[in-house]
Amino acid sequence: MPRLDDKILYSIPDGAGALFDGTCGDPFSILGRHNAGSVDIIRVFYRDARRVRLVVARRNGGWTERPMRRVDDGGLYIGHVSAGAAYRLKVTWADGVEETADPYSFPLLLSEHEMDLFLSGRPARLEQVMGARPMRVEDVAGVRFAVWAPHARRVSVVGDFNIWDGRRHPMRLRHEAGIWEIFIPGIGAGERYKYEILDHNGRIGPHKSDPFALCAEIPPATASIIVAPSPFTWTDGEWMRDRGLRQADEAPIAIYEVHAPSWRRPTGDPALTMSWDDLARELLPHARDGGFSHIGLMPVMEHPSGWVWGCPPLGLFCPSARHGPPEGFARFVDACHAMQTGVILDWVPDRLPPDMHGNACFDGTALYEHPHPPATSLMEGRPLFYDLGRREVRGFLISSALMWLERYHLDGLRVDTQPVPAERQEEMAVFLRELNEAIAERVPGAVVIASDTLSASGVTAPVTHGGMGFSFQWNTALPRMLAAYMERDPLWRGGDHAGIIARSDTAFSEKFILCHAHVEGMRDGRSLLSRLAGDAWQKQACMRTYLSFMWGWPGKKLLFMGLELAQQGVWNPEGQLDWEASRLPASVGMRRMVGDLNRLYRAYPALHRGDCVPDGFSWVIRDDTQNSVFAWLRHAADSAPVLVICNMTPVVRHDYRVGVPYRGYWREILNSDAVEYGGAGVGNAGGVHAHDHGAHGFEHSCVLSLPPLGMLYLSMAQADLS
Structure with missing residues (x-):
């Protein structure tokens, strides 16, 4: 093999000092393969290695080893091979020998198309482009890393595989996109990693987790973890095919x-x-038994x-x-x-957390976050906002x-x-x-x-x-207003009717999901049950009425965990639901009622098909402030309507007449005061007959017993509740 003069072959290239002190922003200009006519000069940087040898492919097959010369005290090794010859590295450490491909021998990794996708902001599978992706390059297995840090002076991958030394694997900058990339051979799924970033001011901050990581350590540890590319084997083809119908405006959600x-x-x-x-x-x-979709x-x-x-x-x-x-x-x-x-x-x-091992100030600048955050965000640990x-x-x-x-x-x-x-x-x-x-x-x-x-x-x-x-x-406006209404003494609830009535005027301004969400689970440091008016029995009755009102009102439904158990205490995110109390009669009854509400909601089209259209709702009684009684109808085309009546006082209303659109037998399909729910059992023996006696604008009416602090649903239809 033709040999170059030692001064040329083993000279230390310009910029090597930056490599030694960890400030090199262009490591590929120094390391890897560099052609010098009939030979290629190979430079590698292994600061703590005892020695490094080249394993070179022979023209007639097989491999031969050749030593590399350590040319300084910083860890730079130089050798040479015939131009274009394949080679690997054999690195001897204090505790063993590693044979690997040279990370700096591989060509550009990201295509122009992939970088254009990232820069354009177009919706793309960027998690397959950015981050850590196991792959084979030139038939060598390893992991390609790509990270966006356009204002950094140097970015390195650090992990267990390089003893978290940022000088071992500095990356290559693709200037046109501000993306740094490198392929590290010989590593794979399960490895921990982060990025070490030298910012434009020459400072190295805390190691950064990968913004595109598909897996991470259990906190408080913060490293990202490489994930195998093999896809999960799904068995839900039928569900995925039909779910559009299950989640349509007319579906019971x-x-x-x-x-x-x-x-x-x-x-x-x-x-x-x-x-x-x-x-x-x-x-x-638990969710399925509760009837949730x-x-x-x-x-x-x-x-x-x-x-x-x-x-x-x-x-x-x-x-x-x-x-x-x-x-x-x-x-x-x-x-x-x-x-x-x-x-x-x-x-x-x-918004994003201000934690400095995350996306905040990622490359030393406001990269992901808005450049003008609220003044207190970083100082008080409050969230930043994405730009x-x-x-x-x-x-x-x-x-x-x-x-x-x-x-x-x-x-x-x-x-x-x-x-x-x-x-x-x-x-x-x-x-x-x-x-x-x-x-x-x-x-x-x-x-x-x-x-x-x-x-x-x-x-x-x-x-x-x-x-x-x-x-x-x-x-959340209607549930909050309803909860505030139920927190008032029943003697004074009639004065708040107008607020409830007004909600019907906006019930269809959007397609709504009525939410008793997690925020309500800890408002004012108290649970909803503890805030409701009255003694223990009245609180439970008010809770059943609250839920029955929401399930009878137009809109899809959402219930935060614990409410179905009539949980007394406030939600504690560091604890768990009160499963001990869930065996008490009040909890058993509430859970049964929630399940029945969901089954009714699913079984009776009038209760769900019109959730998002004004034709699905009409008032029957909206002005009985003296008795604090509401009544309305839920409608669906080609289906029997459902009559919903609520008595917001702890007084039984006997012989209460309610107008209905049809004569005949109206079945009592829900009574929130049922004994099996924990109530007193005041009701109508399963249903009532409507006769030709006009009331509330209808030619027919029925006479009901309204349970105290209770809700009734009645319908002329009979549905399968299985």
Whole structure:
């Protein structure tokens, strides 16, 4: 082999000093293969190696070893091979020998198309482009890393595989996109890693978790974990085919909202968390027995430190490791679909935690976050806000949403947003329209639910009609008003009728989901049950009336965990539901009633088909403030109506006449005062006959006994409640 002069071959190239002190922003200009005519000069940097040898492919087959010369005290080794010859590295460490391909011998990794996708902000599967992706390059197995940090001077991958030394694997900058990339051979799924970033001021901050990580350590540890590329084997083909019908405007949707860590703790120990497989065995049957069509999960993305009230997620692409590996979450969703239960996930696209190992100040600048945060955000640990005006950030967020829907077969997202200043409202609206258009195109049949914080009109109107394109919007206003009404002494409730009546005027301004959500579970530091008026019996009756009122009112339904158990105490996210008290008669009765409400809601079309259209509701009695009685009808085409009557006082109303549209027998399909629910059993012996006696604008009426603090549903139809 022709040999170069030693001064040329073993000279230390310009910029090597930056490599030694960890400030090199262009390591590929120094390391790897560099042609010098008939030979290629090979340079590698292994600071703590005892020696490094080249393993070179022979022309006639086989391999031969050749020493590399250490040319300085910093760890730079230089050798040479014939031009174009294949080679590997044999590195001797203090505790063993490693044979590996040279990370700096590989060509550019990201294609121009992939970088254009990222820069454009178009909805794409960016988790397959960015982050850590196991693959083979030139038939060598390893992991390709890609991270966006356009203002950094140097970015390195650090992990157990390089003893967390940022000088070992500095990355290559693709200037046109601000993306750093490297392929590290010989590592794979299960490895922990982070990014070490030298910012534009020459400072190295805390190691950063990967914004696109698909898995992370159990907090308080914060490293990202490489995930194998093999897809999960799903068995929910029939569910996925039909779910669009199950989630349509006319479908009976009743969501059981769950904070997975605090639903139940193994052995009751607050330090333990159930796995996804355990939740599939216990939570799923509980929700199905309660008649719920969906489980709504509060954010399962990794959080920075346990559960903090209002805390935004840290890892927008990875399920929390507290419940097990990502494939465990996929098994949970698959099990839900096997039991005909949908899964909706809370997703937070507007704010990020200020934790410095996360996306905040990622490359030393406000990269993901808005450049002008509230003055107290960093100082007091409050959330920052994503810069939704930046295309790359919008693409990052929309890719996260699509990933949960596509990779994990989730049936919908509840987009949890906070109110934004007036000057940023249009920016937010543009982003939400882009999000909903992308989901409608890529994941038809999935639902996207808006937070109640969006005050603009047309939230659930199609984007093509000037709306935001959401499927439904949370409605917490009616439940809160109803709860406040039930907290008042019954003697004074008549004066508050106007507020309840007024809610019917806006019941169809959007397509609503009536929500007794987690916020209500700890308002004022008290549970709803403890806030209701009256003695213990009246509180329980008021709770049954509260739920029966919501299930009879137009709109889809959502109930936060614990309310079905008539839980006395306030929700504690660091604890669990009061499962000991769940065996008491009051809890057993409430749970039975919630199940019956959901079964009625599903079985009687009048109770769900008209949830989103004004024709589905009409008042019968709205002005009886003296007796605090409401009555209305729920309608559906080609189906018998359901009459809903509520008595908001602790007094039995005998011989109370109510107008109805048809004569004949009206069956009592629900009585919230039923003995099996914990009530006194005041009712109408299963039903009443309506006669030709006009009342409330109808030609017919029936005479009822209204139970105290109770609700009645009556219908002329008989439905299968199985």
